[in-house]
Amino acid sequence: MSQNIVNARVTFRNSPIHVLEQFTIKDMDNAYDQFKKHSGLDECVIIQTCNRIELFGKSKYHDPNKIKKTWASLTGLEEEIFNENIEFVENKDAFHHLLKLTSGLDSMVLGEEQILGQIKNSITSARETKASGQHLNTLFDKAIRIGARIRNSSGIGKGGISVGSMAVKLAEENVDELKTKKTLLIGTGEVSTLVAKSLNRRGYSFDVTSRTISRSRMFCETMGGNPIKFEDILTRFDKYDVIFVATTAPYFLVTEEKITNAMKDKNKGIMILDLSNPRTVDEKVATIRGVKLMNLDQIAEIVEKNMNARQNKVKEVENIINEEVMILEASMKRLDAEPLVKEVFKNIESLREKELRKALHMLDEKDEKKIKIIDELTKAVVESIVSTPMNNIRKASEQEKSDLVNLATKLFDYKKQDAAD
Numbered sequence: 001m002s003q004n005i006v007n008a009r010v011t012f013r014n015s016p017i018h019v020l021e022q023f024t025i026k027d028m029d030n031a032y033d034q035f036k037k038h039s040g041l042d043e044c045v046i047i048q049t050c051n052r053i054e055l056f057g058k059s060k061y062h063d064p065n066k067i068k069k070t071w072a073s074l075t076g077l078e079e080e081i082f083n084e085n086i087e088f089v090e091n092k093d094a095f096h097h098l099l100k101l102t103s104g105l106d107s108m109v110l111g112e113e114q115i116l117g118q119i120k121n122s123i124t125s126a127r128e129t130k131a132s133g134q135h136l137n138t139l140f141d142k143a144i145r146i147g148a149r150i151r152n153s154s155g156i157g158k159g160g161i162s163v164g165s166m167a168v169k170l171a172e173e174n175v176d177e178l179k180t181k182k183t184l185l186i187g188t189g190e191v192s193t194l195v196a197k198s199l200n201r202r203g204y205s206f207d208v209t210s211r212t213i214s215r216s217r218m219f220c221e222t223m224g225g226n227p228i229k230f231e232d233i234l235t236r237f238d239k240y241d242v243i244f245v246a247t248t249a250p251y252f253l254v255t256e257e258k259i260t261n262a263m264k265d266k267n268k269g270i271m272i273l274d275l276s277n278p279r280t281v282d283e284k285v286a287t288i289r290g291v292k293l294m295n296l297d298q299i300a301e302i303v304e305k306n307m308n309a310r311q312n313k314v315k316e317v318e319n320i321i322n323e324e325v326m327i328l329e330a331s332m333k334r335l336d337a338e339p340l341v342k343e344v345f346k347n348i349e350s351l352r353e354k355e356l357r358k359a360l361h362m363l364d365e366k367d368e369k370k371i372k373i374i375d376e377l378t379k380a381v382v383e384s385i386v387s388t389p390m391n392n393i394r395k396a397s398e399q400e401k402s403d404l405v406n407l408a409t410k411l412f413d414y415k416k417q418d419a420a421d
C-alpha cells in the first residue's frame with residue numbers, strides 16, 4: 001500500500017484507569033493541528049472515551065517516535081511512560097482493530113452500544129476540522145457500517161442488562177398487565193435509579209419511598225415516580241401489586257408479619273423483588289400464599305446468563321471481522337489509485353469537450369437533438385476505451401502491483417501525485 005494507516009492507542013487493556021487518564025487529550029483542535037504538523041501524519045482521527053484514547057492516522061511514511069513525541073507534548077507526559085502503555089499497529093491490523101471497536105468486541109462491557117456513537121462523533125468532528133481526509137473518512141464510514149451490520153447479525157449487543165432493568169423485566173414476565181398494577185419502589189440509591197429508569201422507559205407509573213420524604217421528592221424530580229411517606233407505606237403494602245426493594249438497611253424492612261397482614265385484605269397476588277444485599281425482605285415472605293419473591297442472587301444469575309450469551313457470540317463476530325478485514329483492506333488499497341484515476345478521467349473529459357465544441361463549430365450544428373446524439377456518442381466512445389484500463393489500475397493498486405500503477409502514472413503523464421496524496 002502506498003499509504004499507511006496507523007493506529008496508536010492507550011486503552012484499559014494495557015493501562016489502569018488512573019494511568020490512562022494522563023494520556024487524555026484536552027484541546028482536540030490543537031491536537032489535530034499538532035499531529036498534522038509534527039507527527040508525519042497527513043490525516044488523523046482521535047477517539048477518546050473513559051476506557052481508551054486512540055489515534056488513527058494516514059501517512060506515506062510515519063515514525064512512531066514522532067507520534068509519541070507529539071502526544072507527549074500535548075499531555076505534558078515524559079516520552080518514557082508511552083513505552084509501557086502505548087500500542088502501535090498499522091494497515092491490516094489497524095483495520096482489524098477498528099472493526100473490533102465498532103462491533104463492540106474490544107469494549108470493557110462486551111458488545112456495548114456506546115462506542116459506536118463515540119466513533120461516529122470522532123469521525124464527524126475530524127471531518128469538520130478537516131483533520132481527516134479521503135482515506136480515513138472512507139475507512140471510518142465503512143468500519144461504522146460493518147460494525148453496525150455485525151451487531152445486528154450476531155446479536156452481540158443483545159441481552160446486556162442491568163440488575164434494575166432485569167428486575168423490571170422479571171416483573172413484566174410474572175405479573176399480568178403490569179401497566180394496570182400499583183408499583184412501589186423502596187430506596188432512592190444507585191440501584192433504585194436503575195429500576196426507576198427502566199420503569200420510565202417502559203411507561204410504568206410507580207410510587208417511591210425513602211426514609212426521608214425530601215430525598216424521595218428529589219429522586220422523583222429527576223427519575224420520575226410519585227414520592228410517598230415512608231411511615232405510610234410500611235403498614236400499607238396491601239395497596240401494591242409489585243414492590244422493588246433496593247436499600248442498604250441492615251434489617252428486614254419487609255417482614256413476614258407485614259406481608260401476612262397485607263395479604264389478608266388483598267384478593268390479588270403480590271410480587272416482591274429484593275435487590276438488596278444483604279436482603280431487606282425476609283425470605284419467609286415467599287411462603288405466604290399469593291406472594292412471589294425474587295432476591296438479588298436469582299436476578300443476578302439471570303443477568304449473568306445474559307452476559308454469557310454475549311460471550312458465546314465472540315467467535316462468530318471474530319470470524320465475520322476476519323472476512324470483512326480482507327474486503328476493507330482491498331478497498332483501502334484501491335483508494336491509493338483514486339487520485340490518478342480521477343485525474344485521467346478529468347483530463348480525458350476536458351479533451352472530449354474541447355474536441356466536441358470544435359466539431360460542432362465546424363458543422364455549424366444548431367439542432368439540439370443532433371447535438372445531444374453527437375455528445376452521447378463521444379461520451380460512449382471515451383467510456384468504452386477508458387473504463388477497462390482504469391479498472392485495471394484500481395485492481396493493480398488493490399493487488400499492490402506498484403510497477404503497473406507507476407507505469408500507468410507515466411503513461412498518463414500524471415504529475416500531481418504528491419499534491420493529491
Ligand SMILES: NC(=O)c1ccc[n+]([C@@H]2O[C@H](COP(=O)([O-])OP(=O)(O)OC[C@H]3O[C@@H](n4cnc5c(N)ncnc54)[C@H](OP(=O)(O)O)[C@@H]3O)[C@@H](O)[C@H]2O)c1
Pocket residue numbers: 163187188189190191192210211212215246247248249250253275276277278296
Ligand atoms: N450498586 C450496585 O452495583 C448494586 C448492585 C446490586 C445490588 N446492590 C444492592 O442494592 C442495595 C442498594 O444499593 P445502592 O447502590 O442503591 O445503595 P445506595 O446508593 O447507597 O442507596 C441506599 C439506599 O438505601 C436506603 N437505606 C439505607 N438504610 C436504610 C434503612 N435503615 N431503612 C430504609 N432505607 C435505608 C437509603 O435511603 P436514605 O435516603 O434514607 O439513606 C438509600 O435509598 C444494596 O443492598 C446493595 O448491596 C447494589
